[in-house]
Amino acid sequence: QFHMIKHEDLTWKESLGQGSFTHIFRGSKTDQRDGVTHTTEVLLKVLDANHKNCWESFFEAASLMSQISHKHLLLVYGISVHKSKNIMVQEFVKHGALDLYLKKSMSVSVSWKLDVAKQLACALNFLEEKNIAHGNICAKNLLLAREGDPSSDNSPFIKLSDPGTSMALLGKDVVLDRIPWVAPEVLDTLEIELECDKWSFGTTLWEIFNNGEAPLQGQDLIQKQQFYEHFSNLPALEWTELADLIAQCMQYQPELRPSCRSIIRQLNSLITSDYEILHATGTLPK
Numbered sequence: 224q225f226h227m228i229k230h231e232d233l234t235w236k237e238s239l240g241q242g243s244f245t246h247i248f249r250g251s252k253t254d255q256r257d258g259v260t261h262t263t264e265v266l267l268k269v270l271d272a273n274h275k276n277c278w279e280s281f282f283e284a285a286s287l288m289s290q291i292s293h294k295h296l297l298l299v300y301g302i303s304v305h306k307s308k309n310i311m312v313q314e315f316v317k318h319g320a321l322d323l324y325l326k327k328s329m330s331v332s333v334s335w336k337l338d339v340a341k342q343l344a345c346a347l348n349f350l351e352e353k354n355i356a357h358g359n360i361c362a363k364n365l366l367l368a369r370e371g372d373p374s375s376d377n378s379p380f381i382k383l384s385d386p387g388t389s390m391a392l393l394g395k396d397v398v399l400d401r402i403p404w405v406a407p408e409v410l411d412t413l414e415i416e417l418e419c420d421k422w423s424f425g426t427t428l429w430e431i432f433n434n435g436e437a438p439l440q441g442q443d444l445i446q447k448q449q450f451y452e453h454f455s456n457l458p459a460l461e462w463t464e465l466a467d468l469i470a471q472c473m474q475y476q477p478e479l480r481p482s483c484r485s486i487i488r489q490l491n492s493l494i495t496s497d498y499e500i501l502h503a504t505g506t507l508p509k
């Protein structure tokens with residue numbers, strides 16, 4: 224169920240960093256279509272050689288993304304296996320990971336952030352309708368395809384990346400380090416259900432409205448584990464309606480978390496609320 228890409232059709236460029244057990248590189252792929260050679264810019268995601276045993280899960284994650292297509296889901300062109308290297312070939316998303324973008328550009332507006340949040344909620348709604356849990360929702364896995372800028376009215380556009388290697392295969396420490404994105408119930412079961420993505424959506428909302436700052440930044444694994452043991456919550460945002468939505472998503476009882484439809488409805492009312500005007504001008508419209 225995968226398109227196999229020949230290694231010689233890939234060109235490798237600079238390293239762009241790393242994820243869990245993976246390294247990512249900018250690159251390009253060439254393919255012949257009706258006798259014409261096409262060169263496409265791609266992102267090459269390579270599974271670390273010392274985690275070769277995870278290759279099924281690595282490709283499982285990718286195949287999840289290539290079985291279904293949606294405008295806010297990352298496009299995976301295929302895989303390439305060469306000697307001991309397992310490579311996922313993804314579309315190259317122009318502006319990269321959202322967490323880094325938010326940290327760099329502190330000047331995105333409240334409506335920009337709400338627009339991104341709504342796009343993520345739509346992607347999750349699409350997955351929920353297909354009963355597919357993603358399992359690794361976070362700002363680092365949101366890729367910015369279009370910046371959108373305040374001057375012209377074009378808005379940002381994001382794509383949800385593949386979930387990467389499944390929790391079951393990641394070491395306990397990697398799972399603990401994903402606190403507070405990973406839902407509390409996952410620590411016991413290592414099973415990902417739809418409700419887990421709602422929890423992670425709440426954490427990601429918190430990140431977006433804190434300009435990409437990681438929640439529980441700098442806390443060690445013990446402190447992170449205690450955060451769940453004490454049923455703690457993230458510091459509430461000033462905007463109470465938004466803080467309420469985050470709190471609804473980050474409820475310790477999975478069945479109490481809102482449906483995607485409810486999340487989208489609440490985001491729509493925040494988008495139409497006067498907060499943006501009040502926030503921008505300090506006064507409410509007459």
Ligand SMILES: N#Cc1ccc(Nc2nc(N)cc(-n3cnc(CCO)c3)n2)cc1
Pocket residue numbers: 239240241242247266297313314315316317318319320363364365366384
């Ligand atoms: N400067 C810069 C710059 C860097 C990267 C991209 N593009 C891109 N395209 C993708 N398909 C995936 C990613 N990506 C980034 N970090 C991860 C790991 C966490 O998911 C994945 N980046 C564009 C510009």
